Amino acid sequence: MIDLHAHVLPGxxxxxxxxxxxxxxxxxxxxxxxxxxxxVAHANDGHFDVSRAQYEKAFSAASTALAxxxxxxxxxPAMEVRLxxxxxxxxxxxxxxxxxxxxxxxxxxPPNDFPAYTLDALFELSLEKLRILLIHPERNRGLRKRxxxxxxxxxxxxxxxxxxxSLLGQFGPEVEAAAWQLIEMGLIQAVAxxxxxxxxxxxxLSAYEPVIARRxxxxxxxxMLHTTPQQVLEGLPVELAPxxxxxxxxxxxxx
Amino acid sequence: xxxxxxxxxxxxxxVLTAPRSVAAEQYRALRTNLEFMSVGGALERIMITSATxxxxxxxxxxxxxxxxxxxxxxxxxxxxxxxxxxxxxxxxNANLSGLTTAxxxxxxxxxxxxxxxxxxxxxxxxxxxxxxxxxLLSSVTMIxxxxxxxxxxxxxxxxxxxxxSFTDAVALSxxxxxxxxxxxxxxTSRKSDIKGKxxxxxxxxxxxxxxLNDVQMQDEAYSYYYGYGEKKS
Numbered sequence: 001m002i003d004l005h006a007h008v009l010p011g012x013x014x015x016x017x018x019x020x021x022x023x024x025x026x027x028x029x030x031x032x033x034x035x036x037x038x039x040v041a042h043a044n045d046g047h048f049d050v051s052r053a054q055y056e057k058a059f060s061a062a063s064t065a066l067a068x069x070x071x072x073x074x075x076x077p078a079m080e081v082r083l084x085x086x087x088x089x090x091x092x093x094x095x096x097x098x099x100x101x102x103x104x105x106x107x108x109x110p111p112n113d114f115p116a117y118t119l120d121a122l123f124e125l126s127l128e129k130l131r132i133l134l135i136h137p138e139r140n141r142g143l144r145k146r147x148x149x150x151x152x153x154x155x156x157x158x159x160x161x162x163x164x165x166s167l168l169g170q171f172g173p174e175v176e177a178a179a180w181q182l183i184e185m186g187l188i189q190a191v192a193x194x195x196x197x198x199x200x201x202x203x204x205l206s207a208y209e210p211v212i213a214r215r216x217x218x219x220x221x222x223x224m225l226h227t228t229p230q231q232v233l234e235g236l237p238v239e240l241a242p243x244x245x246x247x248x249x250x251x252x253x254x255x
Numbered sequence: 256x257x258x259x260x261x262x263x264x265x266x267x268x269x270v271l272t273a274p275r276s277v278a279a280e281q282y283r284a285l286r287t288n289l290e291f292m293s294v295g296g297a298l299e300r301i302m303i304t305s306a307t308x309x310x311x312x313x314x315x316x317x318x319x320x321x322x323x324x325x326x327x328x329x330x331x332x333x334x335x336x337x338x339x340x341x342x343x344x345x346x347x348n349a350n351l352s353g354l355t356t357a358x359x360x361x362x363x364x365x366x367x368x369x370x371x372x373x374x375x376x377x378x379x380x381x382x383x384x385x386x387x388x389x390x391l392l393s394s395v396t397m398i399x400x401x402x403x404x405x406x407x408x409x410x411x412x413x414x415x416x417x418x419x420s421f422t423d424a425v426a427l428s429x430x431x432x433x434x435x436x437x438x439x440x441x442x443t444s445r446k447s448d449i450k451g452k453x454x455x456x457x458x459x460x461x462x463x464x465x466x467l468n469d470v471q472m473q474d475e476a477y478s479y480y481y482g483y484g485e486k487k488s
Contacts, residue, residue, distance in 0.1 A: 103351070119386035126383035127359055129351040155338075156384045 001205045002036045002229035003029060004099075004161050005106065005135055005192035008075070008203070009058040012041045013048035015196050019065050025195060026062075026071055029203035036074045036233065037203070038099055038192075040106055043079040052097065055079065076100040076233070080135055083109050085117045088124035098130060102235040104159075105130040114142025114149055122158060132156075133232065136163040136194060137187060138179035139171060150187050159238050160187040163194035164208040165201060180215070183224075186242035190228040216243050263347025264372060267314050270321040271372060279318070285466065286322040289433075292463055298432045299405040301463070302335075302413045304424040305437040306451030307444070311468040312437040313341035316414035319435075323410055324376035331368065331408040333379045335427060337388035338416040340381035346372065353382030358396050364403065377408070388416075393426035401430045418451045428460035439468045 007015030008025055016022045029037060039062070041055050042048040050058075059077050066073060078099040081087060090096060091105070098105040105125060109118065122132050134153065137160040143149050153160070165171060166179040182188040191212065195203030205225060212221035220243050231238050266272050269279045289298055303316040313336065320332035333354055334342035343350040348369050357364035357379065371378045385391050392415075404411045413431070415424035428434050434455055438448045448465075455462050 123355075123383060123385050127352070127356055131351075152386060156386060 001032075001034045001225055002038075002233060003034050003193050003195070003203060003205055004038050004133070004190055004229050004232060005040055005080070005163075006037050006195040006203050007041060007080075008037060008039050008195070009041050009055070009062050012050045012054055012058045015041070019061060021197070022062050023065060023069055023071065024198050025203055026066060026073055027069075028198055029193070029195070029205075030071055030073050032204045032206050034073065034193075034203060034205055036076060038078050038106075038233075039075045040078045040080040043081045043096055044084065045080075045082040045108070050079070052095065055097065078106055080106045080108055083107055083115065083118060083121060085115075085121055087121050088128055091125065091128055091130070099133065099232070102233055103129060103131055104133045104232050104235065106133050106135050108135040109137065109140040109143070111139060112141050114140060114146070118149075119152060119156065122153075122156060126156070131235075131237065132158045134158050134160045134187075135192075136161070136166060138162055138166050138175050138182055143182075144174060144178045147181065147185070150182055150185055154185065154187050154240055157237070157240065158187070159189055159232070159240065161190045161192050162188045164191050164205065165194065167191065167208055167211050170201075183216070183243050184245065186240040189224065189238050189240060190232070191224050192229075215245055217246050265314075265317075265345040265347075268317050268321060268345060270318045270325070279322075282315075282318040282322045283325075285319055286326060289463070292433070296432065296461075298410070298463075299408075300401055300411050300413065300431045300433075302415055302424065302428055302431040302434045303437060303466075304415045304418045304428075304434060304451070304455075305439075305443065306417060306419045306447040308339070308417050308420065310417070310437045310439040310443050312336075312417075313345060313414050315435070315437050315466050315468060316412050317342065317345045320371075320376060320412045321373065323412070324371065324373055327375060329375050329409040330371075331377045331379060331404055331411045332371070333404070333411060333413045334381040335392060335413045335423070336416045337381055337384055337392065337423065338421060340384070342378065342414055343380040346378055348378055348380050350380040350382065353380035355382035355385050355391065357382070357400060358391055358394065361396050361400055361403075364400060389421065389423045389426060392423045393429075397427070398430050418454050419447050425454050425458055425460075428455055428458060431460065433461045433463040435463055435466055437466045437468055440470045442469065 010019045010022045041050040079097045162179045166175050169176045193203045209221050270282050303312045305312040324330040334340045357367040369378045418424045
């Protein structure tokens, strides 16, 4: 499996504190069947402002330690960038990292509102030849209040990735309901662990497979956990098709 | 890995994929008609639209552009349908930048023109989709870009969104020399097609004519005539 979004670098943000912690969370992911991890760090969320230099240092420390411990996983560098009015300029000046060389760029909205400049800022980023990967849109309160904004993001071909914990109700019933709704609209096309630690927010993608399959069928869970993440890593566009909830009859017949 | 262009082209681009078909012949006839019409005033910027979605306007734009290029006209096909851009899908082009990029960086618009599958055809895909397509398409920058494009090319064909659903095409028609309205047999409704035509006439757009798309051919003599020399399938 490919984890499109997890915090595994030591001592840079709210992910693992030490290199030992890094090894522990990544080991957990590989045991679960994850082979590739897009390793993000908060670049500018106000609590953690990880610079490129800090990021690269932590990334190479983690990669070396993983190799030394012979943990067979591939880390792909990326930053999780909080939306701001001048992201495109900052990107052009080399402040942020996209996901490896895929051309996809991780953006997260502030949790409590959907700023008026959001769509313009995302458009400016896409003018830099970037495709937008919107991280856990279900956790944005503005989007939950006004689903028509999700429709506008959809038209701009913004690709949403849910945090697996949202689907399990870890962030409350409202966030969970929003996640399902955004999947049904087509904005969310993939799920990542958004893992931070071994116990509280683990890197355990397999836990989300059954909940998605139960609601939408196995083809959709396959797409959300395997095919779509693979397309992202290959830098290919992803079709934002809505997903339909399977009927109860079909659900029982399929068993 | 080398790219095989014919494999990436949509087979419905019949002017190239089935040059001897009836449909391809009709697109060439459309080209000829346009040439005759340009006697009454230069046709350097032509806009293709429809009343409602699904009429086949992108295919018409693509095939017409191919037919024009084949007649040695230096042609540019622009995807100005920022609601549902299709040209890059039809021609297998990348679409990370295009018209919208050119509109935000007008001094370097040449950088956002891609080569088409045949000589004389260049393509400008839509580029990333903006939050406000109609604003961008009715901007002063769009007017001056359209001017620059027609200085560089013999003819520029614009694919635009349906005219009843969105104001984009109505706004854009003001910078055009002529407009072609695509209707599809058994698909678009007469009422909305007439409404589409009215929308354009209200702003004094020069509606050149209507392209009737997707006609089921039943007349044997007719198809025999166009299919002459080709084995019937």
